[in-house]
Amino acid sequence: MKKSLAILLALILALGMLGTVSAEDEWLTLRVECFDREITGLDVTDCWQLHYAQENFGDPNHIKLEFVSFARWTEGDLLTNALAGGTAPDLCMTYGGPLVQQCIDKEGIWQLDDLLDEYGANLKAFLGEELLGYGKVDHDGDGVKEQWYIPARRISVANVGNFIRADWLEALDMEKPTDIDSFTDYLRAAKAAQLAGENTMPFAFGIYAPDPMFNVRRFTDAFVDFNEVTEEDWFALARNPEMLPGAKEGFRWLNTLYHEGLLPETFALTDNDKANDTALIMGYNGFFSQQPDQPWRTDKNYQKELEKNVPEGHWVTVNPFYNESLGKYLHDIYAANGLSIIIPLTANEETAIAAMKYLDWMAIPENMFMMQNGLEGINYEGISETLGIPYGVKSADAVPNENKMHAGDICFISNGLFYGDDAKNSAALALPFAGYEEDVVASYVDSLTDAWTQISFTVTVQADTDYNATVKSKQGEFLAAVVSCDPDKFDEVFDAGIQDILNSGADKMIEGFREAYLAGEYRGVFPGNL
Amino acid sequence: MTVTAGSNKRRRRSWLQDWRLYVMLILPISFYLIFCYKPMAGIIIGFQDFNMFKGMWGSQWIGLENFRFTMGMSDFSYALLNTLWLNFLGLICGFPVPIILAIMLNEMRSIAVKKISQTLLYLPHFLSWIIIGGMVLQIFSPSTGLINSTLLRWGWITTGIPFLTDGPHWQATYTLVGVWQGMGWGTILYLSAITGINMELFEAAKIDGANKMQQIWHVTLPGIRSTIVVLLILNVGQMMNISFDRPQILGNPQVRKYCDVLSTFVYRTGITNSQFARATAIGLFQSVVGLILISSANFVSTKLGEEGIW
Numbered sequence: 001m002k003k004s005l006a007i008l009l010a011l012i013l014a015l016g017m018l019g020t021v022s023a024e025d026e027w028l029t030l031r032v033e034c035f036d037r038e039i040t041g042l043d044v045t046d047c048w049q050l051h052y053a054q055e056n057f058g059d060p061n062h063i064k065l066e067f068v069s070f071a072r073w074t075e076g077d078l079l080t081n082a083l084a085g086g087t088a089p090d091l092c093m094t095y096g097g098p099l100v101q102q103c104i105d106k107e108g109i110w111q112l113d114d115l116l117d118e119y120g121a122n123l124k125a126f127l128g129e130e131l132l133g134y135g136k137v138d139h140d141g142d143g144v145k146e147q148w149y150i151p152a153r154r155i156s157v158a159n160v161g162n163f164i165r166a167d168w169l170e171a172l173d174m175e176k177p178t179d180i181d182s183f184t185d186y187l188r189a190a191k192a193a194q195l196a197g198e199n200t201m202p203f204a205f206g207i208y209a210p211d212p213m214f215n216v217r218r219f220t221d222a223f224v225d226f227n228e229v230t231e232e233d234w235f236a237l238a239r240n241p242e243m244l245p246g247a248k249e250g251f252r253w254l255n256t257l258y259h260e261g262l263l264p265e266t267f268a269l270t271d272n273d274k275a276n277d278t279a280l281i282m283g284y285n286g287f288f289s290q291q292p293d294q295p296w297r298t299d300k301n302y303q304k305e306l307e308k309n310v311p312e313g314h315w316v317t318v319n320p321f322y323n324e325s326l327g328k329y330l331h332d333i334y335a336a337n338g339l340s341i342i343i344p345l346t347a348n349e350e351t352a353i354a355a356m357k358y359l360d361w362m363a364i365p366e367n368m369f370m371m372q373n374g375l376e377g378i379n380y381e382g383i384s385e386t387l388g389i390p391y392g393v394k395s396a397d398a399v400p401n402e403n404k405m406h407a408g409d410i411c412f413i414s415n416g417l418f419y420g421d422d423a424k425n426s427a428a429l430a431l432p433f434a435g436y437e438e439d440v441v442a443s444y445v446d447s448l449t450d451a452w453t454q455i456s457f458t459v460t461v462q463a464d465t466d467y468n469a470t471v472k473s474k475q476g477e478f479l480a481a482v483v484s485c486d487p488d489k490f491d492e493v494f495d496a497g498i499q500d501i502l503n504s505g506a507d508k509m510i511e512g513f514r515e516a517y518l519a520g521e522y523r524g525v526f527p528g529n530l
Numbered sequence: 531m532t533v534t535a536g537s538n539k540r541r542r543r544s545w546l547q548d549w550r551l552y553v554m555l556i557l558p559i560s561f562y563l564i565f566c567y568k569p570m571a572g573i574i575i576g577f578q579d580f581n582m583f584k585g586m587w588g589s590q591w592i593g594l595e596n597f598r599f600t601m602g603m604s605d606f607s608y609a610l611l612n613t614l615w616l617n618f619l620g621l622i623c624g625f626p627v628p629i630i631l632a633i634m635l636n637e638m639r640s641i642a643v644k645k646i647s648q649t650l651l652y653l654p655h656f657l658s659w660i661i662i663g664g665m666v667l668q669i670f671s672p673s674t675g676l677i678n679s680t681l682l683r684w685g686w687i688t689t690g691i692p693f694l695t696d697g698p699h700w701q702a703t704y705t706l707v708g709v710w711q712g713m714g715w716g717t718i719l720y721l722s723a724i725t726g727i728n729m730e731l732f733e734a735a736k737i738d739g740a741n742k743m744q745q746i747w748h749v750t751l752p753g754i755r756s757t758i759v760v761l762l763i764l765n766v767g768q769m770m771n772i773s774f775d776r777p778q779i780l781g782n783p784q785v786r787k788y789c790d791v792l793s794t795f796v797y798r799t800g801i802t803n804s805q806f807a808r809a810t811a812i813g814l815f816q817s818v819v820g821l822i823l824i825s826s827a828n829f830v831s832t833k834l835g836e837e838g839i840w
Contacts (some may be wrong), residue, residue: 030736054748064652077801080582082805083580083582084806098803098804099804100581102804103583105581106581106583106584107583108582108583112734157829207783209783212783264675265672265673265690266671266672266674268695268782268783268784269667269671269782270695284709345583384785465803465805466599466805468798468803469798469802469803470604470605470798471800473783473786473790474786475606476783476786477784477786477787480782480783480784480786481784482697484784500604503604504603504604504605505603505604525742
């Protein structure tokens with residue numbers, strides 16, 4: 001009995017001593033959100049970039065870095081839940097604008113002005129005042145905007161990629177279409193010639209359910225009569241391009257294509273993505289519109305997959321959406337800010353300081369280079385002497401697991417590879433797509449032609465929060481109806497659809513955006529000013 | 531005094547004797563406590579301007595504002611009517627099927643055929659709606675789907691049947707797919723009820739000269755009447771509740787006015803927009819109506835001389 005008591009006492013003493021030892025040398029844990037794209041072999045919570053950052057930033061500062069995995073495609077929902085449950089990481093990021101707005105309105109995150117001034121000199125230099133301005137909001141209404149989030153720097157703002165089959169043009173002996181009429185001729189000719197047999201479906205078209213107008217306005221904006229649109233209307237109709245004067249004819253054009261069998265009858269069935277992907281790589285389609293680098297992306301390489309089925313198949317950029325009233329090929333581009341970085345209030349002051357220090361460390365050019373590119377000889381072959389950027393960049397499957405990385409998701413202050421100046425950055429865009437560099441560059445050039453920056457507002461428009469989702473759902477319904485309806489009833493269906501969208505809250509949103517515009521609380525470009 | 535002590539002792543003895551049964555009860559009871567009763571406290575956010583950082587004790591009270599806002603939205607009435615209508619269709623078409631099926635299975639002579647048919651009938655119940663959604667698309671697509679392309683090829687029709695792209699057609703497809711998915715599983719309770727019928731009744735009927743149909747009508751059906759009534763009450767109580775995955779996966783923008791139901795409406799206006807308070811308000815509304823429906827169904831059935839569920 002005595003013996004066991006003695007052992008117990010000794011144990012307690014030993015534990016106590018352990019406690020004091022660790023207290024003297026206290027380390028802070030910094031939990032950092034990390035998007036997870038489930039790339040085979042890459043464990044984002046234990047990856048090369050984490051070890052590099054731990055060694056070079058964490059260890060010297062007595063900070064233990066922890067990466068918390070958030071699935072990329074549901075990050076908004078996951079972060080909302082984590083914030084509501086008080087379990088969010090100390091450093092978070094999201095593409096969800098309304099979520100960030102809610103964090104500010106409901107005061108759930110740190111105000112960053114002091115932290116940025118004291119610990120963020122490098123970060124400020126990398127982002128610049130103008131870009132930082134995106135993260136500034138006047139929350140307390142004193143007329144001075146405070147820094148609430150850190151906007152990441154978007155290296156490439158290109159958004160629109162329109163692609164046509166070069167091999168089909170050749171087979172039809174046609175030139176690349178340059179306006180709607182010649183484009184329609186191409187679609188008709190392809191269908192008539194049955195270039196992919198009875199499966200030929202010239203226009204790959206579907207409804208992007210989360211935001212139906214996001215893609216469709218690329219086509220319908222070509223029909224807008226800009227003589228009839230004021231800058232004020234343009235901003236007021238930020239979410240309702242279907243209501244711009246003239247857009248109706250764009251929808252009528254789609255309706256015509258539908259009834260001529262030039263776009264798929266199944267375009268409105270929600271689970272259409274897979275079917276569309278298959279049609280694209282089987283070579284059934286002659287045109288599609290997505291991101292500027294879409295045909296060559298590693299996750300969905302339409303070009304390489306197409307070549308497997310149709311050896312001569314070749315996607316090239318095309319610019320058919322010519323707006324006559326402006327004499328321009330309009331393309332929308334992203335604003336200069338990428339994702340939004342926030343520090344939740346659940347992080348204490350010390351941790352918030354550590355978070356800001358980590359961002360600042362990442363912004364130092366040498367560190368960013370390592371975090372984005374990895375190791376020479378492993379992640380890339382070498383550095384080009386002429387361009388000063390890495391060449392021979394390896395795809396993820398060609399790199400050993402312990403060296404696998406994801407540049408953007410982990411070095412998140414920069415959306416895209418950053419090499420110091422625009423020339424280098426543009427040259428680097430084509431880097432991951434060896435063999436197709438010319439096609440990629442041509443696509444980027446097209447997508448930046450006559451480019452207008454997407455609209456955003458710098459105040460919360462309450463009607464937007466309230467009705468956004470409902471209006472988008474109505475727009476999906478509207479699009480399905482106007483494209484597939486009987487051409488004789490088109491006008492009737494169109495007008496009723498517009499009324500339906502207005503009634504579901506769009507009228508209040510338009511009013512709210514108009515007020516925000518008149519108060520000067522907007523960003524973006526009116527194409528009439530290009 | 532002595533009586534109480536005696537009954538206490540008896541109670542303790544039954545506890546001790548059946549302790550294994552009580553232990554087994556812990557699991558379902560804790561399930562209900564944790565997943566059904568504990569979250570009920572969250573109902574209060576339906577009456578708040580919910581601030582997710584302050585939680586449900588720190589948010590501001592706004593009375594019925596969330597109810598007023600959500601029910602005032604233009605889609606709410608559609609969603610409500612579609613919910614009731616689709617559930618009603620499901621009940622009319624789907625309720626009798628398992629009963630008929632159970633009787634048919636019961637009348638089968640060959641045990642092997644019976645077992646195989648049962649297994650095949652249960653199978654759809656275990657498929658997720660994601661998979662069924664993919665199958666539906668393959669089978670019912672406008673011109674490329676199995677049915678339409680076959681009928682077109684045979685020349686039986688000249689234009690595709692719009693199973694998924696026309697409102698009423700879609701509702702029929704939705705209902706029938708639901709019946710197909712649930713009918714096998716639904717037979718289980720009826721089959722066990724049929725097994726419980728006294729065999730002597732069938733023999734007596736036979737001696738009286740009843741043929742198969744007459745036996746089914748006068749013995750089997752009355753024998754499972756109470757089961758039918760209880761399930762009917764439960765189904766009526768579920769009229770306001772509709773699953774999320776089935777309408778969400780089978781639906782599409784072309785038939786939005788016909789496929790939008792309360793669950794998808796709540797998901798869209800509440801969850802995707804982080805408007806949890808409004809989603810909660812609609813959830814509460816659904817539960818209250820469900821409670822009223824189930825109570826009335828129970829009341830009617832006890833008045834008609836049947837056993838109720840409480």
